[in-house]
Amino acid sequence: MRHSAAGAPNFLSRELADCSIVNAGDGAHSHPTQALLDLFTMREKKGRIEGLNVAIIGDILHSRVARSNIWGLLKLGANVTISGPATLVPKEFEKIGVRVCRNLKDAVKDADVINLLRIQHERQRTEYFPGTGEYAKFYGINPDSMKYISPETLIMHPGPINRGVELDSAIADGPQSVILEQVTNGLAVRMAVLFLVAGALK
Amino acid sequence: MMMKKQNNWILSGARVIDPVNNIDEVRKVYIKDGIIVDEAAMQGVDAEELDLTGKVVAPGFIDVHVHLRQPGKVDAETVRTGTQAAAAGGFTTVVAMPNTSPVTDNAAQVQYIRELAERDGIVHVLPCGALSKGLAGEEMAPIGSLASVGVAALSDDGKCVQNHELMRHIVEYASNFDLPIMDHCENTALAAGGVMHEGYWSVLLGMKGQPSAAEELMISRNIMLARMTGCRIHMQHVSARESVALLRYARANGIPVTGEATPHHIALTDVEIKRFDTNYKMNPPLRSEDDRMAVIEGLQDGTLTIIATDHAPHTQTAKQVEFDYAPFGIIGLETAVPVTMTELVHKGYLTLPQLISKFTKGPAELLKRPIGSLSLGSAADVTVIDPDVEHTIDISTFYSKSRNTPFDGYQAKGRTAATFVDGVCVYSRLDEDR
Numbered sequence: 001m002r003h004s005a006a007g008a009p010n011f012l013s014r015e016l017a018d019c020s021i022v023n024a025g026d027g028a029h030s031h032p033t034q035a036l037l038d039l040f041t042m043r044e045k046k047g048r049i050e051g052l053n054v055a056i057i058g059d060i061l062h063s064r065v066a067r068s069n070i071w072g073l074l075k076l077g078a079n080v081t082i083s084g085p086a087t088l089v090p091k092e093f094e095k096i097g098v099r100v101c102r103n104l105k106d107a108v109k110d111a112d113v114i115n116l117l118r119i120q121h122e123r124q125r126t127e128y129f130p131g132t133g134e135y136a137k138f139y140g141i142n143p144d145s146m147k148y149i150s151p152e153t154l155i156m157h158p159g160p161i162n163r164g165v166e167l168d169s170a171i172a173d174g175p176q177s178v179i180l181e182q183v184t185n186g187l188a189v190r191m192a193v194l195f196l197v198a199g200a201l202k
Numbered sequence: 203m204m205m206k207k208q209n210n211w212i213l214s215g216a217r218v219i220d221p222v223n224n225i226d227e228v229r230k231v232y233i234k235d236g237i238i239v240d241e242a243a244m245q246g247v248d249a250e251e252l253d254l255t256g257k258v259v260a261p262g263f264i265d266v267h268v269h270l271r272q273p274g275k276v277d278a279e280t281v282r283t284g285t286q287a288a289a290a291g292g293f294t295t296v297v298a299m300p301n302t303s304p305v306t307d308n309a310a311q312v313q314y315i316r317e318l319a320e321r322d323g324i325v326h327v328l329p330c331g332a333l334s335k336g337l338a339g340e341e342m343a344p345i346g347s348l349a350s351v352g353v354a355a356l357s358d359d360g361k362c363v364q365n366h367e368l369m370r371h372i373v374e375y376a377s378n379f380d381l382p383i384m385d386h387c388e389n390t391a392l393a394a395g396g397v398m399h400e401g402y403w404s405v406l407l408g409m410k411g412q413p414s415a416a417e418e419l420m421i422s423r424n425i426m427l428a429r430m431t432g433c434r435i436h437m438q439h440v441s442a443r444e445s446v447a448l449l450r451y452a453r454a455n456g457i458p459v460t461g462e463a464t465p466h467h468i469a470l471t472d473v474e475i476k477r478f479d480t481n482y483k484m485n486p487p488l489r490s491e492d493d494r495m496a497v498i499e500g501l502q503d504g505t506l507t508i509i510a511t512d513h514a515p516h517t518q519t520a521k522q523v524e525f526d527y528a529p530f531g532i533i534g535l536e537t538a539v540p541v542t543m544t545e546l547v548h549k550g551y552l553t554l555p556q557l558i559s560k561f562t563k564g565p566a567e568l569l570k571r572p573i574g575s576l577s578l579g580s581a582a583d584v585t586v587i588d589p590d591v592e593h594t595i596d597i598s599t600f601y602s603k604s605r606n607t608p609f610d611g612y613q614a615k616g617r618t619a620a621t622f623v624d625g626v627c628v629y630s631r632l633d634e635d636r
């Protein structure tokens with residue numbers, strides 16, 4: 001179930017007692033299967049989650065992907081840093097053990113994984129920051145930023161990418177990008193979720 | 203519900219608490235022809251004597267913030283069901299907010315509400331007129347005409363006049379008619395789209411929040427206007443710590459402002475939203491524990507002189523939706539006494555006389571009406587409280603037409619035992635308690 005309102009799957013699961021509901025993204029609340037596939041991809045490439053430094057960059061405020069990733073990563077022992085325009089990066093996340101970083105360079109320089117979020121709505125582009133040009137300049141990942149990013153660092157993105165805004169094409173299609181593997185793993189992870197909730201192991 | 207038309211009574215054995223007259227003692231209360239009288243006046247009168255030992259007798263409670271939904275949303279509440287709920291909750295007077303459909307922003311509409319109240323009202327209903335035409339915040343409502351047909355107060359509740367100059371003129375203009383101005387304090391730009399309090403829980407849940415600053419800004423605005431004009435302004439449903447601090451500052455400096463707290467802001471916080479239950483969605487929203495404690499502190503030190511329910515009925519159909527799409531508001535008339543007795547009196551934050559003052563003296567002072575006391579010669583509006591009875595709130599027993607409350611199943615201590623309006627017993631559970 002994918003829904004624009006936060007908590008809609010929780011609401012429906014209360015109303016439909018004998019039915020499994022898989023949350024496929026609800027408002028800005030959560031997107032558990034995306035987090036599972038992101039975690040799967042990180043583990044596949046890095047061999048572990050515990051102790052990894054993961055930087056999530058961009059519109060955290062409106063991102064269900066960020067919230068589910070944060071819960072999953074913290075639970076499995078990763079160190080999570082979030083960064084982006086201050087209007088989109090709530091400092092309340094510090095209370096659950098996330099590092100909030102105001103400077104992109106500090107956020108990514110020790111990262112094992114950088115997960116970039118899509119800048120979404122038109123309104124956000126004018127009310128939360130001055131425009132996509134300025135966003136790309138201060139928060140986008142481009143060949144310049146790769147100078148202080150380790151060659152071992154994975155570049156991830158839940159898609160679809162605003163090329164040239166949060167991520168340059170050269171990096172998105174470059175050797176450190178695992179974006180296509182995320183898509184492939186997404187299929188397998190979601191098949192596994194459906195397999196399990198369908199009671200196939202009972 | 204026992205209905206006795208008789209209006210001669212001797213209420214015996216109860217602890218009588220009347221904050222207006224500084225009374226707190228066991229004594230008898232005499233009611234003759236619906237009026238509070240002294241013992242001498244009862245000579246030869248055929249009156250029923252009620253033994254209320256262990257109970258508390260207080261002036262009838264006043265709720266200055268109620269949505270009766272008639273006309274317009276009679277599927278959610280009517281004057282009849284809303285005032286039945288009021289009687290069962292111990293309220294003998296309710297102030298009906300003007301955001302009905304059509305809006306109570308003209309004299310004819312006020313007359314209509316008064317006729318409904320006369321015909322269907324179980325308790326006294328005082329209509330509240332709008333501040334602006336259609337609650338649109340653009341043009342002043344016909345305040346003089348509203349006053350001449352007897353509105354008790356003015357409010358745009360549910361909305362807030364954003365234009366400070368218009369608000370200034372409304373406040374000044376209304377002062378000629380000596381009408382209390384009540385404001386739902388909300389900066390709409392800051393609160394826009396917010397479905398809960400902005401803070402830790404809204405960030406974690408990914409829901410759009412209303413920051414406390416949306417309320418604090420308008421409370422500040424109103425304090426400045428009250429100081430500038432010398433006119434009184436009442437702040438409805440104060441919910442945030444800084445709002446209480448601002449009011450405290452203003453009152454200490456002689457600025458004519460007052461504030462009310464709701465039982466839900468006294469009892470609950472935004473942590474409840476994590477279950478996405480729309481019975482926790484109201485405006486202003488449930489805020490943090492720190493804000494909740496600030497509201498209680500405001501009641502303790504007298505910054506907040508009134509408890510009002512913001513009784514806001516909605517049908518199950520309207521509320522049984524996604525949290526984002528549900529309307530704001532919960533019912534409160536039948537839960538206010540049990541919840542505030544439990545949260546404030548039994549937890550030691552307020553004495554019983556202090557609590558009763560928030561339901562009687564505070565509202566009566568705001569409305570400038572001769573209600574809310576047991577003074578000799580006044581109408582016998584009386585609320586009888588059973589202060590120590592332990593019970594579980596059960597929505598299936600409610601008289602309200604709606605059931606949108608977060609307090610179903612709440613373990614309470616204290617409740618209303620009987621309610622008298624003009625000496626007529628309009629609600630009683632005294633028989634079942636015996």
Ligand SMILES: [Zn+2]
Nearest residue numbers: 359360386485
């Ligand atoms: Zn309101």
